[in-house]
Amino acid sequence: MKLFKKIFLGAAVFGLVASTDAFAAGNKIVMDGSTTVGPIAKAFASSFTKSTGVQVTVSESGSGNGAKSLINKTCDIANMSRSMKDNELAAARGKGVNPVEHVVALDGLAMIVHPSNRVNALSKAQIRGIYMGRYTNWSQVGGPNAPIVMIQRESNSGTQDSFKELVMGKENPISKRAETQASNGAIKSRVASTPNAIGFVGLGFADNSVKALLVDGVEPDARTVKNGTYPIHRALFMYTNGQPSGVVKQFIDMPKTAEGKQIISEIGFVNYY
C-alpha cells in the first residue's frame, strides 16, 4: 500500500500549495449577465480588486441569464443591457427577491457592416425593412448588388430585446432568415469577416475592423448618445437584490466616481452620471 501513501502525499502537497496561494479576503462579489456590460464589469472588477482586495468574478452569459441568476440568488449583481421584464420581476418577487435597478452607463446600438460595404448610412425604417426581410439585397438600400446577410443575437440577449424594442417595434418580427450569434464579440467578428453582413453591437464593441453606420443621418458616438440624437440608444444596468450595502454598494457606485467614469469612456461607452 506504499503507492496509496504516495498518492495521498501528493494530494496533500498539492492542497497545501494551493491553499497558501491567494486566500480570499473573506468578501467577494459574483456578477453574471450581459455580454455588453461585460467589458465595463471586467474593467471595474480589475480596478476594484486592486484597490480593495475584494475578489470579483464576472460571467458573461447574456442579460436573460443574469436575471435568472439574480432570481435564483446565485449572483450578487446581475448585469443587464435591458431593464427587467414584468414576468422576471414577478418571478423575483415570488422567490422573495427584490430587484433594484442601477444605471451603469449609456449605450448606443451601433449598426455595423463590413468596411468594404459602400453603404454609410441607413434610416431606421430601412434597418427595420432589412431585418423584416423586405430588403434582401444591398442594392435596395443604396449598396452593391449583393444579398444582405443579417445577423441577430440569441433570445437570451438584452441587446436583442433592445433592438426589437427600439428599431423593430412590437408588430414587426425579425425575419427567420436572420443568422444568430451568441455575443457582441461574435457578431463583430462575423461581420468583420463577411462582406455582405449587417449586425448590431454595443457602442464599446465597434472598432475599426467594422464600419458603424450613421442611423437617420446621425453618427453613433459618445456625444450623440448622451444628448439622445442617435436614435438607437439605451441604458445599461446592474441589478441587485434589495438596496446594496457594503462592498457591493461600493462597487455599484463606481460609475459615479471619477475613475469609473474614465473607465467607461475609455472602453467606448457613455457616462450616465
Place this chain on the structure above:
Amino acid sequence: MNLGTRKLLDRSFTALGIGSIVIMAMTLLIVLVPIVTNGLGALVFKGTIEHRKMLAAEFNRGDRAELERQTALADSSRKPVYAMMAAFEQELTGMDEPRRQQYQQQYAQVRSAIQTLLGPIPGDPLPALTRSQYGQTRWEKAEERLHEVLYEKKWDYSNPDAPAKEYSVSRAAGFEGTSLVKLFPYVEKNIDRMLMPEWTLYWGFITDSSVDAHIFGGIWPEIQGTLFLAIGAMLFAFPLGVVAAIYFTEYAREGFFTSVLRSANSTLAGVPSIVFGLFGLAFFINTLKVSESKSVLAGSLTLAIMILPTIIRAAEEAILSVPKTYKEASLSLGSTKWNTIVTVILPAALPGIITGGVISLGRAAGETAPIIFTAAVSVGSAIGLADVFSSPTPALSWNIYNLASEHEAASEIRHVQYGMVLSLVTIVLLLNLSAIVLRARISQKLKG
C-alpha cells in the same frame, strides 16, 4: 481461395491499416503543430520595453536599474516624436479655419495611433484602463501598429458592381508642407530604439494572474481552476465508481434490476455534456443549493456525474479481467468475500481502474459545457483551497471559448488564447502519460 488472392488481400489490408495510421498521424500533426507554435508564442516572443515596464509595475518583476536605464534610452529617442507633435499642434492653432479642419481630423488619427504604439503621450492624463497605460508589449503587434501610424487604410468604392477594394495611403503625403511630415520617416527609422525589442521568455504566463481581462499577464487562475475542477470531480466520482463497479461485478444478482441499472449506466455515458451542465445548474445550485453562486464544488459534482459511467465501466472491466482462480484460491483459504475483494481482487484490478480514472480526469479537465452554468466565469482571481465550496473560478476550457468569441479585444490577444489551448492540451497529455507510467509501475509491482 487460392494462395495468390489470399496474399493479395492480406497485403492490401496491411496497406489500408498503415494508410489509416499515417492519416491519423498527419491529422494529429496538422492539429498540434499550430497549437504548439502559436501557443509557445505566448511564452517566448520579442517583448518590447513596454512589456518590461508592465512587468515591473504590475508584478514587481525584472531588473529595476536596467529598466530605468533602458527607459531613459527609449525616452530620449521618443522625445523628438513628441516634440514634433507639439510643434505641429502649435502650427495648427496658427492655421486658417478650413486648413485647420482639414488637418485636425487626420492629426487626431495619427496621435491615437502613436498612443497605441508607444503608450500614453507625456502630458496627457494617465488612462484608467491598464491596457491603455502601456504601448505595444509585443514586437509583432508593434509592427502592425507602426503600419497604422504610417499608412491610412482606405476603401475604393468607385466600382458600383464589385466589392470595394482596400488600399493604403501614406499619411506623410497627407501632411505635405507641414512640420509633421518629418515625423513619419523618423518613427519608421527609430522604432527599434523607441521600443527596444528583446527576445523574452515569459514564464509568468503560466504563473501570473491576468491583468485587465487577459490583455496582459498570465493564466494561472485558469490553470488552477481547471485542476481544482478535475481533481474535485475525481474525488467524488472515483470512489463512487469503484464501489458501484464492485457491486455490479461481485454482489449484484443477474436479473431485471441489474440489467436496467447497467443500461442506465451506458445511457448516461452517451448523454451530451451540455445536458449535464443544465442538470448541474438546476439540481446542485438551484435545488440543493450546495453553494450561493456558481462554485468549484457545483462544477466538480456536475463533472463527477458526467465521468461516473466511464469510471464504472472501466472498473467493471478491470475487475472482470482478474482471473477467477485468484478469487477461488483466496476463498478456499478461508478468507471472507469482502476480504477477498479488498486484498486480492482490487489490487489485481488496480492498473485498469486507475487507467480508466485518469482518462476520465483528462476528460473532466477538457470539458466546457458542464461548467458553463455551474462553475466557470470569464474573469476572476485564483481562488484558495478554502474557497472551492463557495467561489466560481475561471477555467481553461471555458476561457478559451470566451477569448475566442466574447472578448471585446479578441483579435488583439490571440496569443493568450493559443497559450491557453497549449496549456490545456499539455495538462491532458501529462495526465494520460502519468496514467501509462502508473499502470506500468503497478503491473510490474504485482508481477514481482
